[in-house]
Amino acid sequence: MTAPSTVLVTGGAGFIGSHTCVELLDHGYEVIVVDDYSNSTPQVFAQVERITDRFVGAVYELDIRDRASLSAVFDRHSVDAVVHFAAHKAVGESSRSPVEYYDANVGGTTSLLRVMRHHGVRQLVFSSSCSVYGDAARVPLDEAAPARPTNPYAASKWICEQILADVCARVPGFAVLCLRYFNPVGAHPSGQLGESPLGTPENLMPYLAQVAVGRKPDLRVFGDDYDTPDGTAIRDYLHVMDTAEAHRLALDHLADGPGMRIFNLGTGQGHSVLDVTAAFGVACGTPIPYRVVGRRPGDVAELVADAGAVARAWGWRPTRGLDDMCRDLWRFQRLHPLGYQLPARRHRFLPGRA
Known part of the structure; x- marks a missing residue:
């Protein structure tokens, strides 16, 4: 297994996704993005290109639950690995709209996995969350702490993790690095790229x-x-540029071997x-x-x-x-x-x- 060079970033117009695009472009990766702009804007890509002096290889507006459209992206590009950010992410909103959260987060992940398998892509970095730990009995939390999600957002991430573990156990050669991060915040130090949520911020x-x-x-x-x-x-708040760097390192470490590994990201x-x-x-x-x-x-x-x-x-x-x-x-x-x-x-x- 070799380290990937062309990376598909789902949700690449979002806060963490766009900063990860900067990190990947700065380190020589070819980047393809899909995003439905439900909580982002395509205007971020002008900022990404301004910062990196490189162009994102291609950007497609689509919902990853649309398997036909997503599959067409894989048809057009030789994708080596996927970094999967596309998801709804607000705790409070998830409690108000649980069905929508399970549909988007779990349904989007299973759709992506089906398309990846069809196209023979078996390397994935998954954006998970510390919220899967829920109301923890002790802190700080290591990866062995039990999952005890207390809201639909956290539960949707935990379900996705279980699905990914099952895929790795049953699909030869499939490698997943699952990153549970703790509250990414901040912005690119240039001030040109940051978090610009549509509507009222939930965080x-x-x-x-x-x-x-x-x-x-x-x-x-x-x-x-x-x-x-x-x-x-x-x-535990984590600078978004540290978060982006960890995703780039995860891509490098997918080559360590198949199976699923889980890591916390925090300070x-x-x-x-x-x-x-x-x-x-x-x-x-x-x-x-x-x-x-x-x-x-x-x-x-x-x-x-x-x-x-x-x-x-x-x-x-x-x-x-x-x-x-x-x-x-x-x-x-x-x-x-x-x-x-x-x-x-x-x-x-x-x-x-x-």
Whole structure:
């Protein structure tokens, strides 16, 4: 088994997907992207090309559940491996729309696997999540911790992992690297590429950025009565560029052999919602207003990674901290106050550093 050179990235216009495209192009890979733009925009590819001075080989707008259209992409390109990001990803939304989440996340994965098998592609890097651990009895969490998903998003990722394990057990030569990552945030350090969700952000950091730039009046803190030092939920935040680097290394390590391997990606350090809010206020030069509301269904008190396994296996460790994450996200938000699609002149910034 050799390391792949042409990589299909599903969901490549999304936050982590687009940063991974930058990482892959910077390291000589040929990149093909499919995305349905349900929570992204094709405008990111101009930014990717601006950063890397390379073009994405081809971009196709399609839903990966459309097997005929997806198969046509494999017909046109000699794909060596797939990095699979395409999925819905918000905990709160999944509790409101569970059927849609199972359909998109599980149905999309099985569709992709059927097309890959038909075309003889047997190398996959899967975007999983720390949320599969659920309400953990202890932290930090290593890969041996039991899966206890508490919401449909987490359950959909766990089901996908089980499907992939079954495929690896029954299809000779099939190799999967499953990456469970802990809250990727931040932006490309150039400020040209970052997270620009359509509609109201469901995750903390992009919501903070929209408050700082004046698009939202304040941050809603979902619960301050958790069993944590300040009562707010604790998470292990990982810079998106560290996350992208780990995906590129995973592609290199698919050549280690067939079967399924699971690795946590995280820093091993937890930060509460109020910690992150304070750090982002420092980055943008003004305190972020917030108000406490009730807990959000499906949330848990604390998720922090033990990422020792991937460090031992690949020598990979994250190199960027919370201050870097906040600084890079704020740089992106300043340059794109209304995202990629709308003119900046129609909005205001909170007072503070420009």
